Amino acid sequence: MTGDAFRAMVEANAPWFAGVHPEPASALDAAEQAIGLPLHPSLRWLLGSHGYSAACGVDSLDEAVAATLRCRSALGLPARYVVLNDWCDAGVVVLD
Numbered sequence: 138m139t140g141d142a143f144r145a146m147v148e149a150n151a152p153w154f155a156g157v158h159p160e161p162a163s164a165l166d167a168a169e170q171a172i173g174l175p176l177h178p179s180l181r182w183l184l185g186s187h188g189y190s191a192a193c194g195v196d197s198l199d200e201a202v203a204a205t206l207r208c209r210s211a212l213g214l215p216a217r218y219v220v221l222n223d224w225c226d227a228g229v230v231v232l233d
Contacts, residue, residue, distance in 0.1 A: 143179045147187065154183070156190035160198055171202045172219060177232060194230060195221050204229065 138146070147154045165185060169175050176184075183193055195201050204223040208214040214231075222230040 140179050140182070144182065147183065150192070153192040154187050154190050156188035156193060159186060159188040160184045164198060168198050168202050172205050174216065174219065176219065180232065 162185065165176060165181050175181075180195075184195065184198060187193065189195065189197070200223070201219065201221055204220040205214070205218070208218075208220050208223075208229060209216065214220070218231045218233055220229050221232050224230070
């Protein structure tokens with residue numbers, strides 16, 4: 138799905154993506170620096186413009202960064218993956 142198609146899908150389903158606490162660019166930049174990898178442009182746009190919602194797949198950017206670093210260290214998670222959500226015993230949701 139292209140970035141434009143993703144944005145159109147989000148806008149067409151706005152009630153599902155109506156979130157709270159949009160992330161400022163500085164927080165997104167800091168997350169990218171911490172994990173040593175750019176966030177996918179669509180994720181960056183979603184968190185920056187809509188914030189957190191049930192449909193976004195990320196509970197907290199800070200928690201996603203911490204989980205990514207923890208899984209890299211403890212499990213040898215390859216650097217190209219970003220952990221979006223750590224559900225503990227239920228597993229992790231990653232973005233490649």
